[in-house]
Amino acid sequence: MHNRIALFRAERGLSRKALAEAVDVNPQTIGFLERGDYSPSVELALRLAQVLGARVEMLFALDPFPSLADQLGATAESETP
Amino acid sequence: MMLRKTTTKTNRYALAISPRVARVLSVLSIGSLWAWFFLKFYLTAESTWLMRAVGELALLGVGGSMILFATQYLNQAYGEDHEIDERERSARDRAHRVALNYVLWVFVLTFVTLEVAGARDVPKATGSAIGFPAVISKGVVENFLVVLFFTTFALPPAILAWWDRGESDEG
Numbered sequence: 520m521h522n523r524i525a526l527f528r529a530e531r532g533l534s535r536k537a538l539a540e541a542v543d544v545n546p547q548t549i550g551f552l553e554r555g556d557y558s559p560s561v562e563l564a565l566r567l568a569q570v571l572g573a574r575v576e577m578l579f580a581l582d583p584f585p586s587l588a589d590q591l592g593a594t595a596e597s598e599t600p
Numbered sequence: 601m602m603l604r605k606t607t608t609k610t611n612r613y614a615l616a617i618s619p620r621v622a623r624v625l626s627v628l629s630i631g632s633l634w635a636w637f638f639l640k641f642y643l644t645a646e647s648t649w650l651m652r653a654v655g656e657l658a659l660l661g662v663g664g665s666m667i668l669f670a671t672q673y674l675n676q677a678y679g680e681d682h683e684i685d686e687r688e689r690s691a692r693d694r695a696h697r698v699a700l701n702y703v704l705w706v707f708v709l710t711f712v713t714l715e716v717a718g719a720r721d722v723p724k725a726t727g728s729a730i731g732f733p734a735v736i737s738k739g740v741v742e743n744f745l746v747v748l749f750f751t752t753f754a755l756p757p758a759i760l761a762w763w764d765r766g767e768s769d770e771g
Contacts, residue, residue: 544687545684545685545687545688548685548687548688551687557687557690559687560686
């Protein structure tokens, strides 16, 4: 399973410890989740999504997420007249 | 090594040691307990300084196990479900499965050793330093149980220490 927890966490300006406290897990568990070493339960995935203000499918996916740089490049190209 | 609160929900105090130190301690304690058992099994009581040295191996093993048991890995290895999070529960359960396999293998190897030794025409216990003693005394069984108890006790925290990547809580 792939995830964007680190991206959303950085975006929200949260430390691992702060996010861990918000979703009631050990701070090390956030590290395991971000590296993809642990796949969370549905309950924890929903709690993470709630705290990070995102939909679950924006945070987790079975296939790798497209590169953010590629996505931004594509958006910029489509906006260019 | 210092006493500090763990990051589990209970906030218990535990000895905070690095994963590397915990790994070394686990090998030392479990290794010295088994070394003590086998040396005591084979050595005669003629050499007092050697027997004392062997006895110190047991102290090292038991002491190391107790220290390991007082570390931050105790909370995870023997924590209740509500005291640890879901990833820690998963790791705890895997560590206990490994510990169970260890106990089962010790029993299997002990059984096979006794069967093999029993099938051979071995001399009766002579107290010689080499050779399988034909008589398993009450003391040998007691030593075996002490080793099995302390090593099994220390194994789940030891396994968790081996799996610990030692990363910071911050980030």
